[in-house]
Amino acid sequence: MRCRRCAPVPEEVRRAAGLLERRFAVSILWASHEGATRFNEFQQALGSVPPATLAARLVELEHAGILERRVVDARPPRVEYSLTERGLQLQPLLAALVRFSQYG
């Protein structure tokens, strides 16, 4: 009972993990790390992602306060997604992921 290993995973860690534990979420964040990104730029960056899934994930990340959706009034009008200030705080996590993935 009082063994540390049984201690519940803290609520805030669960919430953050819950965001990443969805299909393409991490890759979307990676693709965003260089600046504002468009819907079909995501499609190219992620390879074959079903548009419905991409749209759903973008909405989720927006509602979570991590991505910001902006309509650019140009011709043709386009939509850009960029990391919020909160989203930028994920950079260390992404950097750690890259270091992990490169070692193996």
Place this chain on the structure above:
Amino acid sequence: MRCRRCAPVPEEVRRAAGLLERRFAVSILWASHEGATRFNEFQQALGSVPPATLAARLVELEHAGILERRVVDARPPRVEYSLTERGLQLQPLLAALVRFSQYG
């Protein structure tokens, strides 16, 4: 081509992301960070996790070389899961996740 944002997410990043993008994967890693953990310790740490999902995730992480399964010949015999050397390399990522989750 030519725009950096369209550059595909590198294959190794996708593979690492693919591991984390599954239900409870991150929480399982978090729960493992203090040492060998048993099946029902995970159940307590994660709250209400369906045993089928937990079992599936443990097998996946084992096959990915991140967790190691060891049967301890005691009474009653028990099974312990611990991070491999490879799995320990995820610690910076988990630390970054914790820092992220604590700020907001």
Place this chain on the structure above:
DNA sequence: GTAGCAACTACAACTGTTGTAGCGCACGGG
């Protein structure tokens, strides 16, 4: 007018996840 692009939405098929139940093995007590 017809062809193209951008950013999606619609929908049915498929895969993953959930809750609940139960199994096999080893004790330990009565």
Place this chain on the structure above:
DNA sequence: CCCGTGCGCTACAACAGTTGTAGTTGCTAC
């Protein structure tokens, strides 16, 4: 011997998430 308990799962049907393909809307350019 039989019953109950703890452990580490497995079985299965209902449900939620994901997939591929197709189509829509609103524009502009040829």
